[in-house]
Amino acid sequence: MFPGFSLARWLMRPAGRRLLGGSWAALLVLVLLAHRAAAAPEDTLVIEPARPTQFLDERFYSVLEDPTGRLPLRVISSPAWAGRFASATGTAQPPNIQHTGSTYWLRLTVLPRPTLIHDWYLELYDPHIGAATLFRPLGAGVFDSVVTGAKLPFASRPLAYKNFLFNLPQRAGQPATYYLRLRSDTRTSFRGMLHSGPQLVPELSLQYWLLGGFYGVLFIMLLYNLFLYFFLKEQSYLYYVLYVLSGALLFLSEDGLGFQYLWPGSPPLNHLVEALAPVLLLVTFAQYARTFLDVAARQPGLDRAIRWVVALSVALLVLDVAVVHSGFSFWLYLLPYGLLYYAAWRVYRGGLRPARYLLLAQALVAGSLAFLISRKLGIDFYNNAYTVYSLNVAFVIEVAVLSYALADKIKGIMDTTLLTQRSLLKQLRKKHHAQDQLVVQLRENQVLKDQLNTELEALVARRTDELRQQNDTIAAQNRELLERNSLLALQSAAIEQLNRDLSRDLQDQKAARIQAREVDFGEFSQLFPDKDACLRYLADLKWAAGYRCRKCGHEKSCAAREPHARRCTRCRYVESATTGTLLQKCKFAPEKALYAVFLLHTHRGNYAPAELARVLELRPATSWAFAQKVLAALQRRRLAADYEETEPWAHVLLEVEVEMEAQEVGAE
Numbered sequence: 001m002f003p004g005f006s007l008a009r010w011l012m013r014p015a016g017r018r019l020l021g022g023s024w025a026a027l028l029v030l031v032l033l034a035h036r037a038a039a040a041p042e043d044t045l046v047i048e049p050a051r052p053t054q055f056l057d058e059r060f061y062s063v064l065e066d067p068t069g070r071l072p073l074r075v076i077s078s079p080a081w082a083g084r085f086a087s088a089t090g091t092a093q094p095p096n097i098q099h100t101g102s103t104y105w106l107r108l109t110v111l112p113r114p115t116l117i118h119d120w121y122l123e124l125y126d127p128h129i130g131a132a133t134l135f136r137p138l139g140a141g142v143f144d145s146v147v148t149g150a151k152l153p154f155a156s157r158p159l160a161y162k163n164f165l166f167n168l169p170q171r172a173g174q175p176a177t178y179y180l181r182l183r184s185d186t187r188t189s190f191r192g193m194l195h196s197g198p199q200l201v202p203e204l205s206l207q208y209w210l211l212g213g214f215y216g217v218l219f220i221m222l223l224y225n226l227f228l229y230f231f232l233k234e235q236s237y238l239y240y241v242l243y244v245l246s247g248a249l250l251f252l253s254e255d256g257l258g259f260q261y262l263w264p265g266s267p268p269l270n271h272l273v274e275a276l277a278p279v280l281l282l283v284t285f286a287q288y289a290r291t292f293l294d295v296a297a298r299q300p301g302l303d304r305a306i307r308w309v310v311a312l313s314v315a316l317l318v319l320d321v322a323v324v325h326s327g328f329s330f331w332l333y334l335l336p337y338g339l340l341y342y343a344a345w346r347v348y349r350g351g352l353r354p355a356r357y358l359l360l361a362q363a364l365v366a367g368s369l370a371f372l373i374s375r376k377l378g379i380d381f382y383n384n385a386y387t388v389y390s391l392n393v394a395f396v397i398e399v400a401v402l403s404y405a406l407a408d409k410i411k412g413i414m415d416t417t418l419l420t421q422r423s424l425l426k427q428l429r430k431k432h433h434a435q436d437q438l439v440v441q442l443r444e445n446q447v448l449k450d451q452l453n454t455e456l457e458a459l460v461a462r463r464t465d466e467l468r469q470q471n472d473t474i475a476a477q478n479r480e481l482l483e484r485n486s487l488l489a490l491q492s493a494a495i496e497q498l499n500r501d502l503s504r505d506l507q508d509q510k511a512a513r514i515q516a517r518e519v520d521f522g523e524f525s526q527l528f529p530d531k532d533a534c535l536r537y538l539a540d541l542k543w544a545a546g547y548r549c550r551k552c553g554h555e556k557s558c559a560a561r562e563p564h565a566r567r568c569t570r571c572r573y574v575e576s577a578t579t580g581t582l583l584q585k586c587k588f589a590p591e592k593a594l595y596a597v598f599l600l601h602t603h604r605g606n607y608a609p610a611e612l613a614r615v616l617e618l619r620p621a622t623s624w625a626f627a628q629k630v631l632a633a634l635q636r637r638r639l640a641a642d643y644e645e646t647e648p649w650a651h652v653l654l655e656v657e658v659e660m661e662a663q664e665v666g667a668e
Helices: 003-011 014-020 022-038 197-232 235-254 257-262 267-293 300-324 329-349 355-377 387-516 521-527 531-542 590-602 609-616 620-638 649-667
Strands: 045-047 053-055 061-066 103-112 120-124 131-139 142-148 164-168 176-183 192-196 557-559 566-568
Touching: 045 192, 103 120, 120 197, 131 164, 142 164, 192 197, 197 235, 197 387, 235 257, 235 267, 235 387, 257 267, 267 300, 267 329, 267 355, 267 387, 300 329, 329 355, 355 387, 521 590, 531 590, 531 649, 590 609, 590 620, 590 649, 609 620, 620 649
Parallel strands: 045 103
Antiparallel strands: 053 192, 061 103, 103 176, 120 164, 120 192, 131 142, 131 176, 557 566
């Protein structure tokens, strides 16, 4: 039974009311019952052929947060944990990842109609989820899994699509419960959509066509304004082009097309672009707005404030991306963008009429950003398949409006320039006479300049000689320093060689001590500190006389994926370092297993399994089973023709391999 419900029943008894008071007990009962209602299971999502797409509403899935990130599916899907899932509809839990250090489990139950004859597909709108694993039921409590995520290369996705797309196989008329495990370093959203199989390709094709048109418009506007920049040499056009490029980079990271087509094999680059694209957008837009509005000339004090605020915001954003990882960095954009909007308003009131276009474009983008911020915060604010791309539409309109604003500003400047040129022509006629007088003065100045140039050339020649002598002195000193550095390098190489020899001698001494007498596990661990050292030792011991394939007898091999394993170049058979040794199928750490073999060999098999279990911190059953295996190998070794009383303990490690080879020969 739900524990809050039991507590509520006790509080309604006389003892509970006397303890807390009647009103407080009733209030606590209401809170507990509300919590029980919040933990109600999710609704079953009924899919029908008549509805080819269905938005994954919050009432159709329930969420379980795993702070440790270690809970397996068999625990999550067990009946004991079924009540721990909470539906997001009746709680204050937003539909997104709140704690980036936790793993989130989503449970979704789907019931297809009996007439359904095709599969459905689950699409997750947020392409920035670090790791996403879908567990699909196969029947009898068995699940298969589909693993993908933004931290994996794009080729790992089950379907080549910009968002995460999973196939949901259906059995008509039979409900199926799916589990989705999500983990991310950012506050990503749970928003999703279900698509029917026949309608999937037309829907995705339409999205790609619309996005292609979006980027086509951006490319045309970028190319057009870049041409205007080269023609007019106006800095505003350059900053406009950089702003459009930054916006395109931001949208490529947000909608997943950049990861799909531009850098599919580099998840770290995708994460870097995702983090830095908004910062570049802020910097380029600030430069564009400052030059377009002439803030430095029209509002000098406000221009200084804008530069400081933008620089501080960029520093905080970079710090958040590199160190803090708060997940709320988008709030740092409000102050600089708000200040730029205020500057545009001040400049517009000051007489710059084209500033009204920037105000209009930014108001439109700010409105569309409300949907993006609501998704980041998990607020249900008209979140559907259309508002997801509202920012794309707003950005295209903004790009067109800002381009028109630049043209309007340039036109106004040109009109003002024509009026100014007419007035200047009148003034130039008056100054023509004064210029004739200046020509005479310039001729006299030319004579004086020639005299000064002659004197300066003589001074330069003398100074050049002095510098040449100093350079020769420095070159001689450099040669002497190089010779001394060479001697130091030779001495360093000799010291390093001595250190390597000392280390090798120490290692040999440790190995000799282990071969000669009994040592404790701590001293033994210095020679075999970890699994990799044990596997390397076994591999060197097994293949000391050369490699030979167990399957086909081939004698050439290459390295396999498993550490210190070998792969036959003929039959591709992979043989690990433990195969054919006493450590084959060993269930505990190899360093403990080697020490167990060493102890049993040193004591000639007279070592109690219970004492061995205590020394190695193993279960008695495990210690006894392994000891029997080692004792059998020791017995076989004593019966061998080449057995010697003083032979090292390592000979017994390969006794299993000798026995297996003997069995193979007998079978032949």
